[in-house]
Amino acid sequence: MFKTIEDFKAELAGFPSADAAARQAAALRNAGLTKPAGALGRLEDLALWYASWRGSDRPVLDRVQIAIFAGSHGVAARGVSAYPPEVTAQMVGNFRAGGAAINQLAQVAGARLTVHAADLDRPTGDIAEAAAMSEADLCAALQSGWDAVDPEADLFVAGEMGIGNTTVAAALAAAFYGGGAGTWVGRGTGVDDPGLARKAAAVEAALDTHAAAIEAGDPVEILRCLGGREVAAMTGAYARARVLRIPVILDGFISCAAASVLSQAVWGGLDHAIAGHCSAEAAHLRLLDALKMEPLLRLGLRLGEGSGAAAAVPILRAAVACHSGMASFGEAGVSDRD
Numbered sequence: 471m472f473k474t475i476e477d478f479k480a481e482l483a484g485f486p487s488a489d490a491a492a493r494q495a496a497a498l499r500n501a502g503l504t505k506p507a508g509a510l511g512r513l514e515d516l517a518l519w520y521a522s523w524r525g526s527d528r529p530v531l532d533r534v535q536i537a538i539f540a541g542s543h544g545v546a547a548r549g550v551s552a553y554p555p556e557v558t559a560q561m562v563g564n565f566r567a568g569g570a571a572i573n574q575l576a577q578v579a580g581a582r583l584t585v586h587a588a589d590l591d592r593p594t595g596d597i598a599e600a601a602a603m604s605e606a607d608l609c610a611a612l613q614s615g616w617d618a619v620d621p622e623a624d625l626f627v628a629g630e631m632g633i634g635n636t637t638v639a640a641a642l643a644a645a646f647y648g649g650g651a652g653t654w655v656g657r658g659t660g661v662d663d664p665g666l667a668r669k670a671a672a673v674e675a676a677l678d679t680h681a682a683a684i685e686a687g688d689p690v691e692i693l694r695c696l697g698g699r700e701v702a703a704m705t706g707a708y709a710r711a712r713v714l715r716i717p718v719i720l721d722g723f724i725s726c727a728a729a730s731v732l733s734q735a736v737w738g739g740l741d742h743a744i745a746g747h748c749s750a751e752a753a754h755l756r757l758l759d760a761l762k763m764e765p766l767l768r769l770g771l772r773l774g775e776g777s778g779a780a781a782a783v784p785i786l787r788a789a790v791a792c793h794s795g796m797a798s799f800g801e802a803g804v805s806d807r808d
């Protein structure tokens with residue numbers, strides 16, 4: 471149980487690395503498969519990365535989990551979204567009833583979907599003038615994400631729902647990577663020009679209010695000041711996946727903002743994660759650049775819910791199926807190059 475921020479940081483300090491021997495064995499296997507060397511392109515890199523985290527030169531990818539986290543944001547009262555805050559709870563109902571995009575995409579991806587919503591009737595503090603969460607609230611949110619990860623999963627995806635959370639993600643990205651509010655705010659759910667101006671002002675005010683914490687540079691404390699419950703839950707879930715050596719596909723701008731806490735806190739802290747897609751939210755590309763990640767898909771999605779990551783799952787399945795299922799030149803009686 472995380473009682474203090476330090477409890478969570480202790481888990482970060484103990485992050486395991488990928489299995490270098492499994493990666494080497496997988497590379498050897500890959501080199502002997504019935505295809506011209508390198509002909510499966512990035513699918514080969516994906517298979518080696520996956521093998522290194524699953525600790526096997528011939529891994530399986532059977533059990534995929536998608537966990538959706540929902541949260542309410544105090545800053546939403548500033549009119550920073552195109553939609554009203556009550557949509558968050560209403561969409562949680564839709565996820566549970568099976569009617570959202572992610573329900574369909576999870577089915578296509580062969581994934582089990584879990585839904586986690588906490589304190590939707592108790593918004594976080596308005597980051598423009600106060601900390602989003604107390605230490606106790608942050609720890610509860612980190613814990614909810616930590617506990618949500620199925621230890622039996624082979625692959626983990628987190629999605630989110632939270633009206634106002636692109637404002638929060640912009641504040642976090644600005645705090646971690648600099649550049650000011652204008653660099654990181656975008657239209658989110660489709661906010662109009664006056665709304666976009668309110669959003670930029672809210673992020674500027676948040677950066678000003680929390681300047682001391684940003685300057686001090688503790689990423690988990692910055693998450694407490696500028697984050698949200700679903701964002702912190704995603705951070706906690708990505709950390710748990712790392713401890714369990716479960717590979718992760720990241721989703722959109724908010725997902726990557728949550729993940730960037732780990733990248734800021736630990737060298738190589740996101741080595742177990744890849745970017746599923748690049749969202750239409752312009753700042754997502756900037757954030758992916760900052761994280762040095764190349765997205766698998768660019769479909770112009772700007773939905774969240776884990777949708778872009780879910781759409782990328784079949785690509786990873788394809789990579790692992792080829793790697794683990796193909797015959798070698800010797801097994802198939804196919805002549806290798808001289």
Ligand SMILES: O=C(O)c1ccc[n+]([C@@H]2O[C@H](COP(=O)([O-])O)[C@@H](O)[C@H]2O)c1
Binds near residue numbers: 551774775
């Ligand atoms: O994933 C993304 O990149 C993304 C981009 C724009 C919007 N969203 C979703 O839209 C909501 C946040 O948008 P907003 O305008 O309320 O800040 C939240 O529920 C997200 O899941 C998600």
Ligand SMILES: Cc1cc2nc[nH]c2cc1C
Binds near residue numbers: 553
């Ligand atoms: C309807 C709706 C669905 C969403 N799913 C993720 N974010 C969302 C925002 C809105 C407004």
